[in-house]
Amino acid sequence: MPEIKGGGVGLLDYDGDGLLDIFCVQAGALDPANNQRPTHRLFRNLGNWQFQDVTVTAGVSGDGRYGMGCACADYDGDGHVDIHLTHVQGSLLYRNNGDGTFSDVTAQAGLTNVAWGVGSTFFDLDGDSHLDLFIANYLRWNLEAEVECFSRGGMPDYCSPLSYSAPAVDTLYRNRGDGTFEDMTLRAGLDKAYGNGLGVATADFDRDGRFDLFVANDAAPNQLWMNQGALPLVDQALIRGCAVNALGMSEAGMGISSVDLDNNGWRDLFVTHLVGEANRLFMNTNGQFLDVVDPAGPGITSWPYTSFGVGFFDFDHDRILDLYVANGRVKRADRDLDPNNPYAEPNQLLRGISNARFEEIPNAGGNRPLIESSRGAAFGDLDNDGDIDVVVVNRDGPTHLLRNVAPKHGHWITLRILEDNGSDAIGAEVMIQAGDQKLWRSVSPHESYASSNDPRVHCGLGPIAEVRQIQVTWPDGQVRVFENLSADQFFEVRRDAIAPRRHSNR
Secondary structure, eight states, X not given: OGGGTOOOEEEEOTTSSSSOEEEEOOOOOSOTTOOOOOOOEXXXXXXXXXXXXXXXXXXXXXXXXXXXXXXXXXXXXXXXXXXXXXXXXXXXXXXXXXXXXXXXXXXXHTOOOOSXXXXXXXXXXSSSSSOEEEEEEOBOOOGGGOOOEEOTTSOEEOOOGGGTTOBBOOEEEEEOSSSOEEEXXXXXXXXXXXXXEEEEEEEOTTOSSSOEEEEEEBTSOOEEXXXXXXXXXXXXXXXXXOSSOTTSOOOBOOOEEEEOTTOSSOOEEEEOOOTTTOOEEEEEETTEEEEEOOTTSTTTTOTTSOEEEEEEEOTTXXXXXXXEEEEOOSSOOSSOSBTTBTTOEEOEEEEEEETTEEEEEGGGGSSSOOEEOEEEEEEEOTTSSSSOEEEEEETTSOOEEEOOOOOOOSEEEEEEEBOTTSOBOXXXXXXXXXXXXXXXXXXXXXXXXXXBOOOSEEEEEETOOEEEEEXXXXXXXXXXXXXXXXXXXXXXXXXXXXXXXXXXXX
16 A cells, blocks of 8 residues: 555755755655665756755655655754655654754654654644644555455455554644654644545634644544644534535545745635545635635546646746645546556646646646656745746656746746744745736745645745835744835845845756
């Protein structure tokens, strides 16, 4: 079963040179007697679309466990981005030493849970300015529990999670602020709802000033853990309208994007699904969600595919968010698109034409169709030219590095929102006043599927050459307003100042 689920990819500036580097999560071997196991890979961005494999020198090869996903953040507040990894057999935490190397601090940090995790996210649950860690766990699985399943044609095939009847409890760790974590899973009440967790998103979904958690479950109701200000958390997915679809049916939740599609200040949810289910848009109105199916909606072209990685970004700078989706089957179909890979499907690019309405671009915007069994997708400006590029990890295939060369329809602005210690302010909300339009963005890098995006906030501006105002709400609720910013620049934003920052691609 694990063979069909991985893996993820992370974008992070691990060496502080202003260029995003790429971390690819490897799967490996499930046979304990197999010593020839591939390792994770860290590629340093040298500029001009050249990358160097620095895995060994950086010390991030892994420990031989079967990898799933990653989340990149500065968990200890020392100004250097660290890496959390999920595996079939628990976590791995790499602390960035600040000299180009990492140290495995999993044991000393107290990450002792050995569950099969997939998606993970760092966020400040309790408002103490330390990043806590949440992990979406999939199945209570081991090699001896594997069962046999077959396709409709009688070929050996991968099973549904329902074949195992082993849903898992997710994991919550509280950051003590001294480099260690405390397992708060039971105190948080997470054992009150089991699921087959894959995707996770954190946001203040009801705008009460506290971060909540959404978990996309595979073939089980989703969970929406609402933060009441003290533990336990309360799962309100059902009463708030995002546990199941409008027909009351659970679906195969994979990847997630929490995004304000209608620019009303409330974060919506877009969840990728299995073939025949269609990707699902839950629109957020005052903390209540509505399953929206529109003939031109973001999920309307997804019926024939199984989707994983996902991201909404303004790829062409027209002020309207576009959508990229990474697809790949989990079951054999009657007709193969690739004779060498029965699980291959084309990825999709949808251009936004208005709020929450889209049109599909042929070949996912490329010069040829990319047909693979795709999983994780990460989004960020890899060459610092002001637009968003894409990295896609494929199951049993090469990584795809997609440079954005789309025709642009206007200006842009990119903001790096920082805490006082120089760390990215994960969870910060940003309102950008572009002409007479307000555009809402957020610092929420740990979304998509088992992946970690560029933490910088990018926004297309259309014909607007000067931003009248930006309003930043930090995770602790503090609000700052900055005015009259010239477009087509990178800015570094702190609570007491905003300043342009030059970024080269060498």
